[in-house]
Amino acid sequence: MYNHLLCSFGGQAKEQYSIMPTPESILKTTFGYDTFKPLQREIIDNVMARRDTLVIMPTGGGKSLTYQVPALLFDGLTVVVSPLIALMKDQVEQLRALGVPAVFLNSSLSPEEYQANMDSVKSGQSKLLYVAPETLLTPRIYALLSSLKLDLLAIDEAHCISEWGHDFRPEYRQLVDVRRKFPSAVCMALTATATPRVRADIESTLGFTHKNEFLASFNRENLFIEVTPKQDATAQTLKFLENFKDQSGIIYCFSRKQVDELAATLARYKYSVRPYHAGLDDGERRRNQEAFIRDDAQIIVATIAFGMGINKPNVRFVIHFDLPKSIESYYQEIGRAGRDGLPSHCLLLYSYGDASKLRYFIDQKEEPERSASYQHLDAMTRYAESSMCRRKSLLSYFGENYSQENCGTCDNCGAEPGAQTDITIPAQKFLSCVKRSGEKFGAAHIVDILLGSENEKIQKYNHQSLSTYGIGKELSKSQWMHISRQLIERGLLNQEPAYRVLSVTNKGLDMLKSREQVFGQINEAKRTARLKSAAAEEAEYDTSLFALLRTKRKELADSAGVPPYVIFSDKTLVQMATYFPQTKEGLLNMSGMGRVKYEKYGEGFLSIIKEYGKDRKVEEKYKAPMRDKEDAGGRSTAVGNAYNAGESIEALTARYGVATDTILNHLSRFVMAGNTLHSTEALLSLSGLSPSQQQKVFAAFDELGAEMLKPIHEKLNAALNYDELKILRLCYLCNKK
Numbered sequence: 029m030y031n032h033l034l035c036s037f038g039g040q041a042k043e044q045y046s047i048m049p050t051p052e053s054i055l056k057t058t059f060g061y062d063t064f065k066p067l068q069r070e071i072i073d074n075v076m077a078r079r080d081t082l083v084i085m086p087t088g089g090g091k092s093l094t095y096q097v098p099a100l101l102f103d104g105l106t107v108v109v110s111p112l113i114a115l116m117k118d119q120v121e122q123l124r125a126l127g128v129p130a131v132f133l134n135s136s137l138s139p140e141e142y143q144a145n146m147d148s149v150k151s152g153q154s155k156l157l158y159v160a161p162e163t164l165l166t167p168r169i170y171a172l173l174s175s176l177k178l179d180l181l182a183i184d185e186a187h188c189i190s191e192w193g194h195d196f197r198p199e200y201r202q203l204v205d206v207r208r209k210f211p212s213a214v215c216m217a218l219t220a221t222a223t224p225r226v227r228a229d230i231e232s233t234l235g236f237t238h239k240n241e242f243l244a245s246f247n248r249e250n251l252f253i254e255v256t257p258k259q260d261a262t263a264q265t266l267k268f269l270e271n272f273k274d275q276s277g278i279i280y281c282f283s284r285k286q287v288d289e290l291a292a293t294l295a296r297y298k299y300s301v302r303p304y305h306a307g308l309d310d311g312e313r314r315r316n317q318e319a320f321i322r323d324d325a326q327i328i329v330a331t332i333a334f335g336m337g338i339n340k341p342n343v344r345f346v347i348h349f350d351l352p353k354s355i356e357s358y359y360q361e362i363g364r365a366g367r368d369g370l371p372s373h374c375l376l377l378y379s380y381g382d383a384s385k386l387r388y389f390i391d392q393k394e395e396p397e398r399s400a401s402y403q404h405l406d407a408m409t410r411y412a413e414s415s416m417c418r419r420k421s422l423l424s425y426f427g428e429n430y431s432q433e434n435c436g437t438c439d440n441c442g443a444e445p446g447a448q449t450d451i452t453i454p455a456q457k458f459l460s461c462v463k464r465s466g467e468k469f470g471a472a473h474i475v476d477i478l479l480g481s482e483n484e485k486i487q488k489y490n491h492q493s494l495s496t497y498g499i500g501k502e503l504s505k506s507q508w509m510h511i512s513r514q515l516i517e518r519g520l521l522n523q524e525p526a527y528r529v530l531s532v533t534n535k536g537l538d539m540l541k542s543r544e545q546v547f548g549q550i551n552e553a554k555r556t557a558r559l560k561s562a563a564a565e566e567a568e569y570d571t572s573l574f575a576l577l578r579t580k581r582k583e584l585a586d587s588a589g590v591p592p593y594v595i596f597s598d599k600t601l602v603q604m605a606t607y608f609p610q611t612k613e614g615l616l617n618m619s620g621m622g623r624v625k626y627e628k629y630g631e632g633f634l635s636i637i638k639e640y641g642k643d644r645k646v647e648e649k650y651k652a653p654m655r656d657k658e659d660a661g662g663r664s665t666a667v668g669n670a671y672n673a674g675e676s677i678e679a680l681t682a683r684y685g686v687a688t689d690t691i692l693n694h695l696s697r698f699v700m701a702g703n704t705l706h707s708t709e710a711l712l713s714l715s716g717l718s719p720s721q722q723q724k725v726f727a728a729f730d731e732l733g734a735e736m737l738k739p740i741h742e743k744l745n746a747a748l749n750y751d752e753l754k755i756l757r758l759c760y761l762c763n764k765k
């Protein structure tokens with residue numbers, strides 16, 4: 029099955045990088061991204077200056093790129109040490125899909141495959157070699173590496189080197205020897221473990237200096253973080269899932285039994301779901317994991333044993349069905365959501381009972397582990413019960429200061445301010461309807477009575493004769509359901525677990541008698557509406573087109589024997605379903621669309637988009653380069669300011685070592701961010717058009733707006749290329765201000 033990993037890429041690699049590659053050009057041409065994520069560029073510069081570098085970034089922060097880009101810039105070989113065979117294979121598949129020559133060596137290969145991969149490294153065809161630490165220590169590999177130029181040694185999951193980390197591996201300690209044997213190679217250590225102790229340990233073991241440490245923020249902006257009191261956890265989960273039809277997610281449970289039960293329940297509700305825990309045999313576990321990774325199963329219900337070695341970027345939600353035992357594990361588990369940067373939802377169902385259950389287990393432990401576990405659990409419960417911004421609590425736990433007042437994407441910051449209003453009257457109506465119908469029914473039927481429905485069940489029980497029949501027409505069904513949940517939460521109603529039959533509690537009776545006021549919400553805050561961290565435009569992508577593109581992706585992935593995300597990330601598809609690119613240029617503008625991927629798959633996707641657009645008359649939309657949320661904006665601001673200070677476009681391309689087009693993109697971003705360019709003469713001089721032609725283009729912008737270039741292009745009878753139009757648009761926008 030690894031045969032596809034053996035073919036030659038040598039010629040292609042040379043051709044692709046023959047024109048003086050820069051980090052930016054590799055980012056765009058190979059990976060298809062417009063801008064670096066925070067710190068990536070600085071790390072790459074540091075490595076290229078051959079300084080040993082420690083990289084600490086949260087999951088999804090983009091660590092891999094920080095050694096993959098240097099690997100393509102160096103002449104020699106890059107060795108990546110990784111502890112997990114599954115991850116190695118995954119990374120190599122992703123690189124090869126991008127046209128980057130990479131191989132791995134580990135015990136999963138047959139002797140022939142192993143030899144073929146050795147040969148491809150030896151001949152210099154492969155730029156990257158992934159190995160397990162124990163493999164790297166064998167004489168055979170030593171000999172191989174000694175015969176080559178080794179430029180970079182990247183140690184992934186570097187916390188495995190530290191006894192203070194959560195995953196110490198003795199063989200990692202021996203990497204120190206390896207490093208000594210190859211003194212001319214620059215060394216990188218990468219980890220998502222943020223604790224200062226582990227960091228210091230890695231540095232002292234490998235002999236790194238502190239100033240070459242790059243610590244990224246651990247804030248994961250795209251995660252919506254929510255903690256909710258756990259009542260009927262299964263019902264709450266089912267309700268949650270209604271908003272995530274067809275979307276991948278992980279549900280963590282405390283016990284194997286709970287995993288099996290919940291997986292069975294979800295399957296009964298027709299969800300495509302697989303269990304994962306240590307009680308299943310290896311084969312079944314592997315198959316279930318594979319089904320999830322390949323989008324054959326939507327949901328995985330797992331104990332904490334699931335997740336290491338999972339690189340799936342499109343996990344849209346993580347539910348903690350039970351309370352995690354520490355903030356560290358909680359953070360790590362929610363971190364598996366949204367690696368691709370798209371909005372994702374993390375829900376923790378919290379109950380005091382869960383905390384007691386965990387305490388009981390901790391009691392069985394010996395000191396000093398027991399005290400440590402108590403401390404971890406305490407921190408976890410304090411977090412769950414806190415009304416402080418979830419982001420702020422989490423980040424401060426990891427020693428990072430989060431200064432924003434309101435993060436807008438956690439339950440406590442109340443993205444939707446869930447205004448509390450007087451719901452006394454609806455509450456009274458609901459409670460008395462429960463009482464009058466004999467406390468024998470679930471919420472849905474009570475709501476039917478209140479709304480005056482004429483369905484069979486109403487007829488059967490003669491409920492149209494109740495005094496509460498039809499007295500609640502002022503509210504909708506979903507508003508009533510929301511009210512019923514609040515009454516349960518406040519202890520005014522009791523819900524019997526098996527059939528969810530409602531009854532009025534003593535507290536509820538008191539409330540009815542005393543006519544006490546009740547406050548709550550009429551409307552439920554919409555989960556989807558809360559996910560506002562995505563660029564608003566991309567949040568409104570065309571879901572039918574997305575579904576078509578996804579089907580296509582799945583076909584291609586299955587026939588290549590790789591997970592769908594190796595072909596394209598969800599983000600790439602979301603952008604296609606937002607901007608409807610109709611041309612090669614348009615498609616190449618999508619995040620994650622590198623040159624090789626375009627060549628392999630571009631046409632197929634273009635024809636789907638065109639076909640779809642034809643029937644519905646949708647048109648290509650302009651995608652501003654800054655739409656990539658990763659853009660830190662720093663570079664664009666610098667370029668804009670330098671331009672305004674009189675630096676020529678030529679000088680700027682030389683200074684940053686990028687193409688004119690990149691400088692133009694920076695300038696557009698600068699302008700889009702609300703700045704202006706003081707003089708557009710230098711820009712206009714790049715245009716090959718006569719002043720009168722330019723005027724025509726400006727007139728077209730006046731008439732049709734500057735949002736989209738396609739209409740302008742057509743209006744001018746396709747006589748001008750898009751580069752021209754881009755330059756003129758920039759001038760136009762600045763002169764209008």
Ligand code: ADP
Pocket residue numbers: 061062063064065068085086087088089090091092093341367368597619658
């Ligand atoms: P980590 O190893 O830190 O968890 P990855 O290296 O797997 O993170 O990157 C997470 C995701 O972000 C991947 O899908 C990757 O392709 C994407 N990514 C990395 N760098 C960029 C960038 N500069 N722009 C857009 N996406 C990026």
Ligand code: ZN
Pocket residue numbers: 416417418419420434435436437438439440441
């Ligand atoms: Zn918040």
